[in-house]
Amino acid sequence: MRELSGTLSAKDMKMGIVVSRFNSFFTRQLLAGAVDCLTRHGGSEANLTVAWAPGANELPLVAQRMAKSGQYDAIIALGAVIEGATPHADLINTQVSRSLAALSLDSGLPVINGVVCARTIEQAIERSGTKAGNKGSDAAETAIEMVALIKLMDRKAKA
Ligand code: INI
Numbered sequence: 415m416r417e418l419s420g421t422l423s424a425k426d427m428k429m430g431i432v433v434s435r436f437n438s439f440f441t442r443q444l445l446a447g448a449v450d451c452l453t454r455h456g457g458s459e460a461n462l463t464v465a466w467a468p469g470a471n472e473l474p475l476v477a478q479r480m481a482k483s484g485q486y487d488a489i490i491a492l493g494a495v496i497e498g499a500t501p502h503a504d505l506i507n508t509q510v511s512r513s514l515a516a517l518s519l520d521s522g523l524p525v526i527n528g529v530v531c532a533r534t535i536e537q538a539i540e541r542s543g544t545k546a547g548n549k550g551s552d553a554a555e556t557a558i559e560m561v562a563l564i565k566l567m568d569r570k571a572k573a
Contacts, residue, residue, distance in 0.1 A: 444550030528553025
């Protein structure tokens with residue numbers, strides 16, 4: 415049996431991070447969690463580019479621009495959609511998550527969805543650096559693993 419899995423070293427990885435300004439009380443914590451995760455795994459802040467989008471709805475287009483630039487190994491999208499604040503939260507979440515998934519397949523790059531989808535402000539707090547962890551940090555860890563896995567698969571394909 416041959417198993418392939420990505421390591422968790424972010425050394426030399428170039429990451430594009432797009433983060434929404436809407437609900438920035440939460441998204442700033444997600445960004446801090448993502449940067450902390452990447453640097454603790456050996457990544458360098460010099461290899462990170464952060465773009466601010468107005469809201470979660472705008473994350474996919476900015477992520478697409480980053481993916482098309484060819485400058486990044488992965489794209490991480492961070493946002494916070496809180497249902498209590500909007501009746502169309504489900505629509506935003508569905509649009510964003512489908513678009514990011516489609517972009518990942520179209521571009522061949524890991525495009526990681528780090529959008530907190532919360533029913534309440536309390537749930538958003540829990541997922542932005544308190545008792546349910548930090549979704550930005552989780553997204554960054556997923557990005558590292560995916561970049562490492564894809565690089566490994568590319569090396570195996572060439573060997
Ligand atoms: N954008 C968010 O990132 N989170 C939200 O909770 C939210 N709410 O509640 O509406 C939100 N709306 C703005 C939206 O993402 C777009 O920026 C706007 O609709 C313009 O396209």
